[in-house]
Amino acid sequence: MNRIILLLLFFSSSLLTGQTALSKSEYNSSLNSLINKKKLLKKELIELKAQLDSLKIEKENLDELIAQAEHEIEMLYVKKFGKKYGPRVYRKQIWKGMTEEMLRAGWGKPDKIDKNVEKWGVFTQWYYGKITFFFRDGKLIDWEEEK
Structure with missing residues (x-):
């Protein structure tokens, strides 16, 4: 099925550009080239998905660190202004x-x-x-x- 789609795409593009039909060896060479590019793109996609997953984990870790830092800052306001007023000052x-x-x-x-x-x-x-x-x-x- 994929070969038929590739063949149709190639022939439609060659008709639009005015190119003549390919010989069997040229066709096979182009097909192999496209198959190799497809493999490389799939590999790149897998690597990008892995990087994205890693970044999501890093974001979650950073969100947790930010929440901890914000809590610590709020506690400093509580220490300075008391339990009643510290949180209010922190929230402006x-x-x-x-x-x-x-x-x-x-x-x-x-x-x-x-x-x-x-x-x-x-x-x-x-x-x-x-x-x-x-x-x-x-x-x-x-x-x-x-x-």
Whole structure:
């Protein structure tokens, strides 16, 4: 069956290109060449599948290592901010009453900080892109996002 398909493909391509029919030895030579190429491609396919399987295993191992590292990082936040607040800071959550230190630990360094010292307290605004956080005496009292 495969030989018939190869023969048909060859003859159809030779008709399209205007080539004349092959002699038996030329045909056999072309057929052997195609069979060898097919064997090489099958071998290459097997090797590629083996590489793919190996990469899948490596990906699973890396996913597990990433999960472990993320858990360890979260535990560092728990160690620093306690069981109640550590996971929230790690997940970049915000809430009224959180400290400036917690926001910096979760969100990183702000783009800009404005500070006003008054008789009734220290008021600070932290800017992260279009979000502004408002602190009074180091505790978050509100936030807003520009639209």
